Amino acid sequence: MHKMVAADVDHAPLERLDGRQKITGKVRYTSDFALPGMLHAKVLRSPHAHARIRSIDFRAARSLTGVVAVVTGADIATLPDPFYGVGIRDQPVLAIGKARYIGDMVAAVVAEDEATACRALDLIAVDYELLPALMSIEDALSPSAPDIFEQPSGGAPLIVGAGAQSLKEPAKNTLYEFRYGRGDADAELARADHVFTDTFYFSRIHHFHLEPYVNVACAEADRIEIWSCNQDPFILRNDLSRMFGIPANNVRVHTAMVGGGFGAKSYCKMEPLVVFLAMRTGRPVRLCLTMDEAFHTLTKHAAVLTLTSGVSRDGILIARKSDIKLDGGAYSDASVSTTIKTGYRITGPYRWKAVSTVASSVRTNIIPGGSFRGFGGTQSSFASESQIDMIARRIGIDPLEFRCKNLLSPGEPFAPGDSAIDSDFELGLLRLAAKVGYVDRPKVPGRGIGLSIGLKDGGGTGNQAQAAIKVTDSGDIIVQAAAVEIGQGVGTVLGSIAAKILDRPLSAVRYAEIDTDHTPLDTGTHVSFATTVSGRAIEQSAHDVKRQILQFAADRLGCTPDQLTLSEWTIRIGNRSHDLRAMLRDYYGPVGTEFVGRGSMKIPYDMAAPLGSQNLFWMPCWSAAEVDVDAETGQVTVLRLVVGADAGRAINLAACHGQIEGAALQAFGQSLFEELVYCGDAPANADPATYRVPLASDLPALFESFVEQHRMGPGPDGAKGIGESGMLGIAAAIANAVEDAVGVRITKLPITAERVLDALDQKRKAALTG
Amino acid sequence: MVEVTFCVNGRERSANVPTNKTLVDFLRDDLHLTGCRISCDTGVCGACTVLVDGSPTAACSTFAFEIDRSSIETIEGLAAPNGNLHPIQLAFLKADALQCGFCTSGFILTVKALLEIHPSPDEPTIREWFKANICRCTGYKSIIDATRLAGAMMLEAQP
Numbered sequence: 001m002h003k004m005v006a007a008d009v010d011h012a013p014l015e016r017l018d019g020r021q022k023i024t025g026k027v028r029y030t031s032d033f034a035l036p037g038m039l040h041a042k043v044l045r046s047p048h049a050h051a052r053i054r055s056i057d058f059r060a061a062r063s064l065t066g067v068v069a070v071v072t073g074a075d076i077a078t079l080p081d082p083f084y085g086v087g088i089r090d091q092p093v094l095a096i097g098k099a100r101y102i103g104d105m106v107a108a109v110v111a112e113d114e115a116t117a118c119r120a121l122d123l124i125a126v127d128y129e130l131l132p133a134l135m136s137i138e139d140a141l142s143p144s145a146p147d148i149f150e151q152p153s154g155g156a157p158l159i160v161g162a163g164a165q166s167l168k169e170p171a172k173n174t175l176y177e178f179r180y181g182r183g184d185a186d187a188e189l190a191r192a193d194h195v196f197t198d199t200f201y202f203s204r205i206h207h208f209h210l211e212p213y214v215n216v217a218c219a220e221a222d223r224i225e226i227w228s229c230n231q232d233p234f235i236l237r238n239d240l241s242r243m244f245g246i247p248a249n250n251v252r253v254h255t256a257m258v259g260g261g262f263g264a265k266s267y268c269k270m271e272p273l274v275v276f277l278a279m280r281t282g283r284p285v286r287l288c289l290t291m292d293e294a295f296h297t298l299t300k301h302a303a304v305l306t307l308t309s310g311v312s313r314d315g316i317l318i319a320r321k322s323d324i325k326l327d328g329g330a331y332s333d334a335s336v337s338t339t340i341k342t343g344y345r346i347t348g349p350y351r352w353k354a355v356s357t358v359a360s361s362v363r364t365n366i367i368p369g370g371s372f373r374g375f376g377g378t379q380s381s382f383a384s385e386s387q388i389d390m391i392a393r394r395i396g397i398d399p400l401e402f403r404c405k406n407l408l409s410p411g412e413p414f415a416p417g418d419s420a421i422d423s424d425f426e427l428g429l430l431r432l433a434a435k436v437g438y439v440d441r442p443k444v445p446g447r448g449i450g451l452s453i454g455l456k457d458g459g460g461t462g463n464q465a466q467a468a469i470k471v472t473d474s475g476d477i478i479v480q481a482a483a484v485e486i487g488q489g490v491g492t493v494l495g496s497i498a499a500k501i502l503d504r505p506l507s508a509v510r511y512a513e514i515d516t517d518h519t520p521l522d523t524g525t526h527v528s529f530a531t532t533v534s535g536r537a538i539e540q541s542a543h544d545v546k547r548q549i550l551q552f553a554a555d556r557l558g559c560t561p562d563q564l565t566l567s568e569w570t571i572r573i574g575n576r577s578h579d580l581r582a583m584l585r586d587y588y589g590p591v592g593t594e595f596v597g598r599g600s601m602k603i604p605y606d607m608a609a610p611l612g613s614q615n616l617f618w619m620p621c622w623s624a625a626e627v628d629v630d631a632e633t634g635q636v637t638v639l640r641l642v643v644g645a646d647a648g649r650a651i652n653l654a655a656c657h658g659q660i661e662g663a664a665l666q667a668f669g670q671s672l673f674e675e676l677v678y679c680g681d682a683p684a685n686a687d688p689a690t691y692r693v694p695l696a697s698d699l700p701a702l703f704e705s706f707v708e709q710h711r712m713g714p715g716p717d718g719a720k721g722i723g724e725s726g727m728l729g730i731a732a733a734i735a736n737a738v739e740d741a742v743g744v745r746i747t748k749l750p751i752t753a754e755r756v757l758d759a760l761d762q763k764r765k766a767a768l769t770g
Numbered sequence: 771m772v773e774v775t776f777c778v779n780g781r782e783r784s785a786n787v788p789t790n791k792t793l794v795d796f797l798r799d800d801l802h803l804t805g806c807r808i809s810c811d812t813g814v815c816g817a818c819t820v821l822v823d824g825s826p827t828a829a830c831s832t833f834a835f836e837i838d839r840s841s842i843e844t845i846e847g848l849a850a851p852n853g854n855l856h857p858i859q860l861a862f863l864k865a866d867a868l869q870c871g872f873c874t875s876g877f878i879l880t881v882k883a884l885l886e887i888h889p890s891p892d893e894p895t896i897r898e899w900f901k902a903n904i905c906r907c908t909g910y911k912s913i914i915d916a917t918r919l920a921g922a923m924m925l926e927a928q929p
Contacts, residue, residue: 696910
């Protein structure tokens with residue numbers, strides 16, 4: 001048994017750098033941004049799930065007073081490259097020849113004001129030829145199904161490493177397939193004492209970010225400038241450069257504070273459309289989507305996961321074969337990388353002799369699936385942690401003990417060729433069990449406790465961040481990085497890293513607004529990456545400045561830098577001290593000077609690692625739910641929810657709790673009630689009035705987060721990211737608790753009263769007939 | 771056009787407003803009070819909450835002409851004229867009760883109305899009041915903590 005250490009070390013609370021702006025209402029989001037002479041755009045969307053566009057008559061719309069331009073796919077098709085998507089690029093800026101889901105963008109109107117643009121949309125007549133709609137994975141894979149794409153799409157599958165294969169469009173309506181294997185899974189399963197096959201159904205949800213999707217652009221034939229809520233300024237710059245055939249140094253992206261995204265605002269979305277409209281009209285154009293439109297833009301992937309796992313008599317996991325199908329929806333977006341990550345993570349935090357995984361993303365006539373906090377890790381964790389619990393109960397071993405027997409240890413590689421586990425999974429699991437009183441829980445009818453350990457990799461595949469800090473002669477610091485402040489508190493974390501090294505208060509730091517002309521590049525605000533990767537780049541930047549300061553002082557004082565220390569903006573040598581600002585002014589004159597420090601971190605590619613680069617750090621999510629199940633109604637009440645993550649070393653402890661709790665509540669909603677439902681070929685609740693997200697009144701009576709600090713992370717002082725962690729383990733913990741309470745297993749999200757009651761009825765019937 | 775006379779953040783104003791203009795557009799576009807946010811635009815999420823005669827009101831689902839002879843309070847009116855923050859604002863900072871901030875103005879105003887009626891609210895009361903405001907970032911726990919902290923600070927400040 002491990003020695004328990006304090007989960008939360010003492011830590012001076014940090015006040016968020018953006019806190020005062022936000023509590024006074026003064027913070028400026030992209031939605032508050034305007035330019036003189038700005039026009040407004042609105043988008044016409046397809047009412048049909050799958051239809052050929054025969055013709056579009058927009059003459060009446062174009063002649064409406066106040067309308068400046070109407071644009072369709074025919075105009076878009078003239079771009080050097082009208083398609084976008086991550087890896088595989090199949091999504092046109094506006095539908096070209098065919099609409100592929102209800103909500104697909106078919107035409108756009110630009111007018112002097114939004115109301116006129118909306119009126120003009122009603123005047124556009126589109127002649128559609130309806131095609132069969134493929135509304136499920138099964139429909140899309142049926143031999144008689146029509147092709148959603150008749151031609152191969154552009155782009156390429158992402159490159160993977162040892163033991164893995166990456167296949168673009170390998171079969172009808174299959175966007176992408178990922179395969180990974182090690183050992184001989186079939187042979188190991190044949191030798192295993194027990195083999196279990198189970199199928200799990202993961203539901204579709206929407207991000208429900210409060211700040212709308214919004215962009216303002218101005219553009220000329222050879223120059224683009226855009227103010228965007230997108231969280232990937234440099235990816236966006238590359239996409240715009242490629243699509244419009246304009247060199248990247250003539251594409252300038254500004255990113256203000258972002259009002260929530262959770263993945264929705266990653267990668268290219270409607271930005272090229274806004275640029276196109278600005279280019280066409282020669283005036284600045286703003287496009288702000290409604291929340292209904294956001295629902296029709298991106299979802300979290302629904303998925304079907306079938307796991308076959310072998311285990312020995314004494315409870316040692318042997319091998320796992322997995323067949324995973326994600327519903328990718330109509331367009332690629334981030335389906336390729338989500339598929340890879342779902343497939344690769346399906347083995348969870350455990351040791352296996354052999355693994356064989358096939359994961360694919362299937363094209364359907366549904367809203368595209370894409371990035372959503374957890375990025376495949378939620379799908380795989382739900383299936384894997386449900387099945388681990390089921391296996392434990394089937395072979396008569398307590399689920400906690402079963403997990404402890406099989407967990408990977410710190411220092412052990414996740415898979416051959418990949419990085420070592422940098423967290424003590426067992427320590428966190430035992431702390432979780434102690435917090436919920438798991439071991440000695442009294443058996444109360446209808447009550448149960450479920451545990452789980454969600455897991456995902458963090459930091460990204462081959463990612464990089466560059467960063468800089470500028471420090472004035474008064475010791476005021478400007479931190480420059482492309483990590484977007486999306487609510488996670490990245491400015492505060494990066495600022496405190498720099499402030500600590502230069503011995504300055506956090507109040508002396510400002511996090512600069514992002515502008516690709518000035519901000520150092522990174523690969524996007526993804527995969528809980530900023531604390532670790534941008535954090536290391538900022539750490540180097542601050543050390544760079546400190547070195548410059550000490551060298552300056554040494555030159556002035558006629559000594560060597562190692563004789564000097566810097567504290568409270570004072571240079572100390574022995575027991576003498578010199579005010580640094582005064583020294584700088586003496587030398588540089590009344591305007592003073594500025595130090596600029598730079599840093600960068602790149603995760604190297606490594607083809608010996610299964611995903612083509614070793615994973616940077618591991619993000620466990622220890623989750624426990626205590627539930628009460630009403631046997632008459634099937635209603636599940638979560639009495640207590642406990643969720644923990646490993647921050648390595650917490651730089652801002654309060655923000656860590658906030659990240660974990662926020663993610664956990666998103667997963668809690670998905671587990672019990674939140675779902676984007678389709679009825680026939682149309683979404684039934686893709687609007688804020690009928691889509692239900694968790695409210696404060698939905699919180700479990702007891703809701704607790706804990707922060708482990710195992711100090712093994714690759715970030716500053718052992719830190720690592722946790723932004724997605726809290727999402728990973730919740731659904732399985734609740735499903736496991738339901739089985740613990742009433743002996744039925746729910747394998748389909750959400751865990752509604754109807755599903756539980758149905759399972760209870762089947763169990764009663766089986767007991768009667770058995 | 772309708773002529774309306776109203777008080778906003780303690781200042782008497784009058785204006786001619788089109789009959790189809792919403793209060794949120796009037797506040798943001800005409801009065802430049804952009805701390806009032808547009809999110810769901812259907813009266814569900816609470817991001818546009820302002821106080822109309824002390825009651826939390828969805829500005830996206832209220833016409834501007836409806837505020838005639840009313841007193842409006844927005845997030846911009848909360849801090850003292852000298853810039854001193856309101857105890858609720860301080861409590862939100864101290865409890866780290868915000869992330870992206872898009873819901874924050876609305877939540878702070880809802881808390882102000884709540885604490886007028888329940889100076890020392892218990893948790894069920896707070897959860898019930900928060901049914902009109904959605905936060906997708908925090909998981910609400912820190913906002914509930916901030917509310918109780920603000921209540922305690924305000925009671926302590928009373929003579």
